[in-house]
Amino acid sequence: MFSLNSLALPLRNVMRNRRRTLVTLITLIVGEIALLIFGGYANAVVDGMQTGIVQQIGHLQIQRKNYFLLGTGSPMDYGIADYRKVIAAVEADPQLKNMVKVTTPLLQLQGIAGDFNRGVSRTVAGYGYVAADQNRMREWNEYRFPIEPKKIALPEGQSDVVSLGIGVARTLRLCDALTVPNCPKGEVADKNPGGKAMPDDIGALTELEAASPNLPASDGQPRLDVLAATANGAPNVINARVAAAESLGVKEIDDSYMAMPLEMAQQLVYGRDTPQVTSIVLQLRSTADIDTVRARLTRIIQDHGWDLEVLDYRTLFPAYDQTRGLFASIFGFILLLIGTIVLFSVANTMSTVVMERTVEIGTLRSMGMRRAGIARQFLSEGLIIGTLGTVLGCGLAVLCALAINSAGFTWTPPNSIEKIPLVVHMFNTPDLIVGSVAALLLLAAISSLLPAYRAARIPVVEALRHV
Amino acid sequence: MTRTNETRQPPVGQAEPRPGMSRPAVVVHGVHKSYRSGTLDTPVLRGVDLVIETDQLSVLSGPSGSGKTTLLNLIGCIDRPDRGDLTVLGRQVGALNDNQLSDFRRDHIGFVFQNFNLLPVLTAYENVEYPLLLAGVPTDERKRRVKAALDQVGLAAQLRHYPSQLSGGQRQRVAIARAFVKAPALILADEPTANLDSENGAAIVALMRTLQRQHNVAFVISSHDPQLKAHADRVYPIRDGRLLPPEATPVRAEIAAPSLV
Ligand SMILES: Nc1ncnc2c1ncn2[C@@H]1O[C@H](COP(=O)(O)OP(=O)(O)OP(=O)(O)O)[C@@H](O)[C@H]1O
Ligand SMILES: [Mg+2]
Numbered sequence: 001m002f003s004l005n006s007l008a009l010p011l012r013n014v015m016r017n018r019r020r021t022l023v024t025l026i027t028l029i030v031g032e033i034a035l036l037i038f039g040g041y042a043n044a045v046v047d048g049m050q051t052g053i054v055q056q057i058g059h060l061q062i063q064r065k066n067y068f069l070l071g072t073g074s075p076m077d078y079g080i081a082d083y084r085k086v087i088a089a090v091e092a093d094p095q096l097k098n099m100v101k102v103t104t105p106l107l108q109l110q111g112i113a114g115d116f117n118r119g120v121s122r123t124v125a126g127y128g129y130v131a132a133d134q135n136r137m138r139e140w141n142e143y144r145f146p147i148e149p150k151k152i153a154l155p156e157g158q159s160d161v162v163s164l165g166i167g168v169a170r171t172l173r174l175c176d177a178l179t180v181p182n183c184p185k186g187e188v189a190d191k192n193p194g195g196k197a198m199p200d201d202i203g204a205l206t207e208l209e210a211a212s213p214n215l216p217a218s219d220g221q222p223r224l225d226v227l228a229a230t231a232n233g234a235p236n237v238i239n240a241r242v243a244a245a246e247s248l249g250v251k252e253i254d255d256s257y258m259a260m261p262l263e264m265a266q267q268l269v270y271g272r273d274t275p276q277v278t279s280i281v282l283q284l285r286s287t288a289d290i291d292t293v294r295a296r297l298t299r300i301i302q303d304h305g306w307d308l309e310v311l312d313y314r315t316l317f318p319a320y321d322q323t324r325g326l327f328a329s330i331f332g333f334i335l336l337l338i339g340t341i342v343l344f345s346v347a348n349t350m351s352t353v354v355m356e357r358t359v360e361i362g363t364l365r366s367m368g369m370r371r372a373g374i375a376r377q378f379l380s381e382g383l384i385i386g387t388l389g390t391v392l393g394c395g396l397a398v399l400c401a402l403a404i405n406s407a408g409f410t411w412t413p414p415n416s417i418e419k420i421p422l423v424v425h426m427f428n429t430p431d432l433i434v435g436s437v438a439a440l441l442l443l444a445a446i447s448s449l450l451p452a453y454r455a456a457r458i459p460v461v462e463a464l465r466h467v
Numbered sequence: 468m469t470r471t472n473e474t475r476q477p478p479v480g481q482a483e484p485r486p487g488m489s490r491p492a493v494v495v496h497g498v499h500k501s502y503r504s505g506t507l508d509t510p511v512l513r514g515v516d517l518v519i520e521t522d523q524l525s526v527l528s529g530p531s532g533s534g535k536t537t538l539l540n541l542i543g544c545i546d547r548p549d550r551g552d553l554t555v556l557g558r559q560v561g562a563l564n565d566n567q568l569s570d571f572r573r574d575h576i577g578f579v580f581q582n583f584n585l586l587p588v589l590t591a592y593e594n595v596e597y598p599l600l601l602a603g604v605p606t607d608e609r610k611r612r613v614k615a616a617l618d619q620v621g622l623a624a625q626l627r628h629y630p631s632q633l634s635g636g637q638r639q640r641v642a643i644a645r646a647f648v649k650a651p652a653l654i655l656a657d658e659p660t661a662n663l664d665s666e667n668g669a670a671i672v673a674l675m676r677t678l679q680r681q682h683n684v685a686f687v688i689s690s691h692d693p694q695l696k697a698h699a700d701r702v703y704p705i706r707d708g709r710l711l712p713p714e715a716t717p718v719r720a721e722i723a724a725p726s727l728v
Contacts, residue, residue, distance in 0.1 A: 016587070460540075
């Protein structure tokens with residue numbers, strides 16, 4: 001019960017001037033909290049972004065070589081003809097089976113949608129989906145955001161139906177039929193009463209191709225003509241029901257988005273030729289497996305001699321890495337500020353401590369403590385303060401995070417029009433906590449180093465004479 | 468704490484072969500020391516020759532500023548002379564580096580200070596224990612020796628008191644116990660009674676005398692306290708950085724140490 005261990009003396013010295021220790025601790029605690037909360041918020045934003053992207057475009061896409069760079073405008077030249085074989089090969093692979101959640105074909109096309117009788121039309125980015133697969137992809141929530149999966153507006157298992165982005169629905173004057181929000185009233189649907197929006201020859205084509213004329217369907221659903229260039233260059237038109245309009249969260253996308261069943265898209269682009277797709281979308285159970293899966297896919301593609309490549313969501317959606325980079329640089333800036341404050345705060349405290357205890361240094365040295373022993377004493381004190389501060393800071397930051405996460409705050413991210421939950425992600429990876437604690441501890445050690453070194457260098461006699 | 472084996476000696480004195488009785492504890496030969504502040508060079512010791520026998524209580528006496536502390540610091544191996552030789556406990560200390568000197572002090576030299584210099588965050592017990600920790604003495608042995616040392620200075624009841632809870636006299640007793648606990652061959656005390664009233668000073672003097680006899684240690688004290696001179700085996704008067712011929716202290720044999728403990 002009496003015995004001293006090597007930490008007892010520094011520990012008691014730290015506790016000796018409680019007020020000063022507390023002030024230094026508060027610097028560390030506030031700094032640690034700031035780093036963790038901001039870092040956790042940045043993590044959550046990036047995780048949220050990843051979740052949104054992965055729900056929509058999957059983790060990996062198999063495409064024809066250079067489709068991504070050169071071919072997006074010409075699905076007829078860059079289609080994957082034997083996509084069923086590729087999907088079968090992926091689904092049959094025992095290694096991929098456990099990691100891949102959804103494998104689904106996708107055909108992207110450029111088209112024009114319009115109600116040519118009413119004289120409204122606009123260009124659209126068309127997505128030929130397997131609706132059921134897309135809905136399974138929307139369930140992906142690896143980071144456990146407090147949100148329910150939202151089904152896409154395209155109904156499952158129907159072939160003659162499309163869904164629109166709300167912006168498309170507005171420009172096509174389908175506000176009332178599809179109950180689109182934010183529609184200006186009083187805008188006349190057809191500013192060209194003559195229906196001159198569409199050239200006559202294409203209008204004629206419509207009448208030939210369309211299964212039924214553009215009359216309101218019996219169920220009251222509006223209908224649209226969808227027009228796209230076929231593989232052989234001639235335009236192709238399909239008349240389809242519009243099931244619903246939905247918001248994709250980003251206005252630019254809402255203004256051009258049109259989803260349709262894969263078969264309809266294939267018919268538009270390839271007509272009676274072999275149906276193809278532009279991408280095979282793979283969604284993984286966990287983002288962590290992405291490199292393994294990519295390597296395996298590349299292997300499979302090579303083994304079959306296919307002219308395909310594998311792209312990940314970060315390549316397909318460059319804004320993800322840009323956002324990450326932005327947050328990383330803001331975090332770096334905050335770390336720099338906090339680090340500087342911690343550095344000076346601890347260094348100042350330790351210098352004062354050394355000054356005050358100069359006689360004690362002389363006493364210990366005269367008793368036979370070596371210089372290194374003196375340095376170790378003060379270094380230990382700096383590290384004790386650093387450890388206490390960062391650990392307390394971590395604890396408080398965790399409490400703050402739990403409070404924020406359960407408060408149900410929401411926010412609207414930049415470039416988006418949809419509110420999402422505001423949460424803090426601290427624990428998904430240990431990097432943030434371990435990194436910030438290590439950084440502040442290291443700074444506390446560095447700032448104690450010089451005072452400790454100076455303490456060790458004071459000549460014994462001078463230390464003892466100190467008043 | 469790592470130690471160079473070269474200077475590693477049995478950490479504490481009792482089992483250690485003492486330098487032979489014939490060999491003096493300290494030999495100071497032609498020592499000069501001056502302090503430089505800026506360009507100003509103040510000579511403090513100007514050629515000191517001194518031999519201090521083991522098993523004696525020696526007093527360096529002289530007026531303020533005469534160089535007592537300076538000489539004591541040299542003998543205690545916490546300072547180095549500008550010129551001259553110093554042999555402490557048979558060791559040419561001029562040849563030792565800083566770590567070797569530290570280890571030498573840890574193993575062989577105890578200090579008592581005018582201002583007691585106890586560590587304020589440690590209890591009386593822990594203050595006395597500290598030198599044994601530095602020397603790496605095992606726990607049980609440590610316990611035994613700390614208790615014995617505090618017993619000898621009459622503070623068995625104040626083990627758990629912090630320095631702030633002790634009187635000046637009691638603090639100096641703790642400091643004396645701390646110096647003796649490792650059974651060093653040489654103990655140095657710089658004006659150990661200067662911060663005490665005469666009654667406490669007298670008690671401390673008597674205690675030091677008793678302990679010096681019990682432990683057979685070379686005890687060197689700087690002081691102008693006449694009580695101390697009266698108890699000394701030898702008195703070395705210093706004036707202006709030079710040693711005068713030793714004063715005989717004929718009374719010393721007759722004065723019996725008051726039994727304090
Ligand atoms: N570090 C130093 N720098 C400059 N001068 C010093 C230093 N230490 C001591 N001196 C000077 O050296 C001289 C001797 O000092 P020293 O402390 O040895 O005297 P002393 O005999 O112990 O005096 P006192 O009885 O007052 O303690 C004094 O004049 C003092 O001013
Ligand atoms: Mg002095």
